[in-house]
Amino acid sequence: MLNSVNCLKRQSRCKIDRCYIMDVRSALNQAARDLENAGIPSPRLDAEVLMAFCLGRERLELYKYPDLILDERHLVTFRSFVARRKKWEPVAYITGFKDFWSCRLEVNKSVLIPRPETEIIVEEALNLCRLSAGRKISILDVGTGSGAIAIAMAKELSHARVVATDISAAALAVAAHNARQAGLAGKIDFREGNLFEPVDGFFDIIISNPPYIAAEEYAQLPAGVRDFEPREALLAGPRGTEFYELLINQAIEYLPQAGWLLLEIGATQEAAVSGKLKAAGRYDEISHRADYAGYPRVIRARRKS
Numbered sequence: 522m523l524n525s526v527n528c529l530k531r532q533s534r535c536k537i538d539r540c541y542i543m544d545v546r547s548a549l550n551q552a553a554r555d556l557e558n559a560g561i562p563s564p565r566l567d568a569e570v571l572m573a574f575c576l577g578r579e580r581l582e583l584y585k586y587p588d589l590i591l592d593e594r595h596l597v598t599f600r601s602f603v604a605r606r607k608k609w610e611p612v613a614y615i616t617g618f619k620d621f622w623s624c625r626l627e628v629n630k631s632v633l634i635p636r637p638e639t640e641i642i643v644e645e646a647l648n649l650c651r652l653s654a655g656r657k658i659s660i661l662d663v664g665t666g667s668g669a670i671a672i673a674m675a676k677e678l679s680h681a682r683v684v685a686t687d688i689s690a691a692a693l694a695v696a697a698h699n700a701r702q703a704g705l706a707g708k709i710d711f712r713e714g715n716l717f718e719p720v721d722g723f724f725d726i727i728i729s730n731p732p733y734i735a736a737e738e739y740a741q742l743p744a745g746v747r748d749f750e751p752r753e754a755l756l757a758g759p760r761g762t763e764f765y766e767l768l769i770n771q772a773i774e775y776l777p778q779a780g781w782l783l784l785e786i787g788a789t790q791e792a793a794v795s796g797k798l799k800a801a802g803r804y805d806e807i808s809h810r811a812d813y814a815g816y817p818r819v820i821r822a823r824r825k826s
């Protein structure tokens with residue numbers, strides 16, 4: 522009898538030692554330590570986001586219930602998420618979504634995870650649309666990926682004509698799904714192909730956040746980007762500016778007089794891209810806007826009359 526009681530005690534201690542029982546606070550502390558030891562840049566935040574996702578709660582709710590005991594299922598799931606993050610998989614690929622503008626977008630390894638800086642190009646495009654005072658406007662998003670820019674524009678401008686292209690059929694499937702989820706089924710015309718090949722006609726505003734990483738830089742990218750996000754969404758070529766050259770030269774055929782080209786750029790590319798716009802001789806009103814970290818992030822240029 523004594524033996525079996527001891528055995529039971531041993532079993533329950535064993536369960537506790539192997540941490541089948543743990544409260545939210547302890548699980549978070551342990552995960553944040555593990556992520557920090559793995560060199561992950563925002564260990565606590567990532568642990569909280571993964572825990573909140575695991576529990577189907579808002580992140581701030583975790584602070585209300587730090588003593589909540591996690592059941593074994595949740596603990597095992599949470600630990601599997603943390604293990605993936607320790608290998609640098611981006612949080613958005615683990616949770617399967619990323620918030621952008623006013624939308625929750627599904628993301629997977631076929632699409633670049635939309636970055637907060639990209640909201641600046643949306644703001645700039647909307648500012649230009651406001652100048653057109655109620656006229657029905659047409660917008661083209663080249664290289665739409667998850668659909669982030671096109672979806673944000675279509676959400677804000679219910680009467681605009683929005684067309685979005687991508688060379689990746691898998692990315693377009695994600696974008697179309699995201700448009701449906703955002704209540705925009707049938708409102709965005711998604712087309713597969715190389716840059717402007719799948720479109721015709723004119724667009725008042727052409728927007729693009731193209732691949733802009735140079736080959737040498739690509740090797741230096743953080744592992745979470747280089748090893749997980751699609752190479753064809755990031756890598757432009759040896760110089761990094763190859764897509765800008767194509768976009769600047771080809772967009773002219775699709776812009777009406779005084780139509781706008783808006784390009785997202787890498788932090789060090791402003792001079793090179795402005796230079797290419799000037800050299801093309803077909804654009805005026807060339808200016809740029811910085812992101813919240815102070816880096817030039819968006820260049821806009823108007824087709825000369």
Ligand SMILES: C[S@@+](CC[C@H](N)C(=O)[O-])C[C@H]1O[C@@H](n2cnc3c(N)ncnc32)[C@H](O)[C@@H]1O
Binds near residue numbers: 633636639666
């Ligand atoms: C930097 S990602 C931008 C994605 C999205 N617009 C965003 O801002 O999150 C570039 C996108 O361009 C697409 N792309 C690459 N080469 C292309 C090409 N030749 N024609 C059209 N799209 C292309 C990639 O598949 C990828 O989705």
